[in-house]
Amino acid sequence: MGNDGVIAVERALGLLDCFKLGKEKFSLAALATASGMHKTTVYRLMNSLERMGYVVRSDDGTYGLGHRLLYLGKLYEQSFHLSSVVEPVLFSLAAATKESASYYVLDNGKRLCLFRAEPSEGLRETRLAGTSLPLDNTAIGQVIRYWGLREPIFSEPPLIPFFASGPRDAHIAGFATPVFGPGEEFMAALALTGPASRLSVARETRELIAPQLRAASALSRRLGASVAFCERMYSPSEGR
Template sequence: MTTPTRPIASLEGVASAGRALTLLSAFRKGDDAVSLAELTARTGLVKTTIMRLAISLEEHGYLVRLPDGSYRLGVELFRLGSVYQQSFRIEAHVMPALEKLVAATGESASLYVRSGNQRLCLYRADSPHTLRLHVRQGDLRPMDDSATAQVLRLFEDVAHRGETGVSLPLYTSGATDPHIASMAVPVFGPGESFAGALSLTGPVTRFDREAANRAARTVLTVAADLTRALGGTPHPSGQQS
């Protein structure tokens, strides 16, 4: 009886692809070139395996071997990154996150970015209640003392984010309008870029401090999940169990 070889070969191919991906994933932000010894330490792969994988990755433009024997990432990865950026639709990630917040809290959810001395509503999902703050995508609001505006000011400067010393999510009541309360947290993208402020708004008669406290964990979790979907690292406050 002939022993089937295709499944074994297939498994070996999958394992080889996995090791190649492990090798590429070993490169970190700030790396220029990485030595063979360091790649061995980071991946747990033996040097001979790394060298064998590197030959194939070099041939396809994913790695470059330097004269001193170290490695850096190749231009093919840059090309793929550009393709990904062009095909990436932020709306496909943001709107489900906003809709999830609305479903869980009953209040309106938005993603704001700063536009000069104002804040711009990029995306919006309205509360099912008739009593709500009526804001549309594309509307400009003042950079006031609301939770949303505070988050935009606090987290737009990468260099000073660690100095904010604030407890998230931020909550304010009556900052813009005496009848409106808001809650906001930051959302991040690749390379520590600040993607905007994820916010909930509602009438103070319904979205009071007690209601905000009940919604806080959900807001933090949704913000952390959205940040990961956008390729960022969640704020420590959002990495709760």
């Protein structure tokens, strides 16, 4: 059997893809412009999507996403638990390096600590999962700004992992590496943080670089990035 697909279905899904954070409502004309489709085609497709509960039309004629997408999202959450993918990698990384390992995502213009694993012993920087912090010049902030927001903070592709000591707290330092998913889309920053005195020494000895690159590569592959991309992105020669 071929894999040609159905054009009408692809166009309807393409219309749903137009909705993004900050663009939750569209007029018919705006949807036509955003999708590149004729207004008549958009109108017919949106009528079908509305009948099925995938979009809703307000009294002013604008369209928004419908309840059916929430239902499918909940089904997806039940079939794929991000924590079951990320947390084992974090715990292994924290145990191997004896530093705090975290998984940060971009959330409403800030960096959100989604998952966290602490080493079992020793002086460490402690933070609860769910903590939200500004996108500053920490290693984590720079990774999210550069890969997540595409800020031109470097003139050429930088070496990874990033390292920063003291931007937020003079006594804290951290390494951070980007994590990618399907289509090599940026997903999160994988971080190792701890006392600046200890991590500055680790930066010189490079003892934490290889474990973090391996962990970031493993996470990216599990989240859907291609093997070839991960081998290229996280190879020690490319990474550092």
